[in-house]
Amino acid sequence: MNEMEEQEHSYRRDSSEGSLAPLHHTHGSPRMAHLISHGMHSEPGYSRMEEPLREGDYTTYRILHPITGDHLSPVAHFSSSYPEYLLTAQSSHYQHVLGQPYSSWPSQEAFHYGMSSGDFCQAATSIISDGADVYSLEGYSTHQGFRHHDGDQPHALLVSPHDQKLPAETSNICQMLQPVQVVCDVTGGGQVVVLNQCSPDQIPHSLMTVVNTDSLPKPPDQSCSIEDHSITGIDAGHSETIVSTELPQTHKTSAGVTFNLTPGPYASQLHQALCPTQIVKQEEEEGQTKGRRRVKWEKSKRPCNCTKSQCLKLYCECFANGDVCNNCKCLNCFNNSEHDLERSEAIKTCLERNPGAFRPKIGSRKQGNVRGCHTKGCNCKRSGCLKNYCECYEAKIMCTSTCKCVGCRNYEESPKKKSSEKDKPDFNIYNPTRSPLACITPDVVEATCGCLLAQAEEAEKEGYTSAHAERMILEEFGQCLTQIVRSMFKSTSVQFNE
């Protein structure tokens, strides 16, 4: 058996126990080594993992308390061979939480604990590496066979993407979830580890830890460290501390196969959607805030004031942030755990309308663009994009050609420009960073129409034929266009040859 095959067969399911039992340990796995080195922080206050331990045939990763740094039980064993890899844990604590030994779980399951179905939907959506979206979780959370109950309250949720007994809709969901092979709480204290689905030569390339603050002691400051490829917490009311993922890079396996270690594209979104406060803190330190909603959250996590939307539409920023309302001033709020059904339905509706509804509006940073850009662009008409009505401006990013704004002043300009001038929109300036059409401001249109009208009146006054009048108007229109185009090129320092 060559090395590759050996890797693939390193882990076999131990049917006698109904769990995965690695037959061979992949010694010194560079994959996990990478995961550790790039995905975890070592500073106090951050959730992290230690260097892998070696316990028999398992590759073992001990998860540390995000705040205290203490070891948290259970130890997580990562099996990284396709198609069977699983987080297993051996912990009396875990068994206490689950009421059953973790090791008895079937393979290819994800365990989700302490999160609402809507939360899980968002989490899964955000980390699916191929960009697919989870549209519904109906039936998902009612899969009794994999559910642990604490009285009437569902306490744990196991997800089996390949379980044929799942309801049809759930199966569909799980198919979509397949890229997320494992989503599980490995501590019983609220930590969640997410592993994207791997081929034999891929590592799980997203890994995060979410701390359930209901279960953990709260230190004075629970801020977490966020790297560029940060990930996410779920419910700000319950999940607070997040760790980052790894830096993008490729890695060559011992089998000589190169694979991409780049984090899943939605890993950061998950983080952003679910841990807005911490992200903003970090970004504030970096002198940059991205995204209106995160900026708002950063402002002391201000409560919403919704009165008519029941906080179940994207008008509500709590809802749009993937958060439940907490200490808000809203009326008739349904965005809470007491209305999980309605909330899940609303999430489903939003996602049906717009699969990217819960993705951050401020997209990934372009090369050379430190701040990123608005994914949809703004549509401001009267604010000159210089007030917080403008999502670009509020996110402290410049408008781009994606924007459809009118009279935009939110663009790169000379630092010598007087600050007083910045405060008022200028409808007569062309923004070279934006769409060429952006220069056709209301004033320009009005002036052009005035010119054309004047020509028409002159033709009428002179008694010219309609054909002549039409020609005059067209000629005038041509001159107007010439001036507009000239001004455009003048602004961009491009030669304009008439």
Add this chain to the structure above:
DNA sequence: GAGTTTGAAACT
């Protein structure tokens, strides 16, 4: 704090 303005979201 009330009223107005604004632009995104939702609706038609």
Add this chain to the structure above:
DNA sequence: CAGTTTCAAACTC
């Protein structure tokens, strides 16, 4: 897809 309405935040007084 465009136009209109609804909505809640931003802003002004």
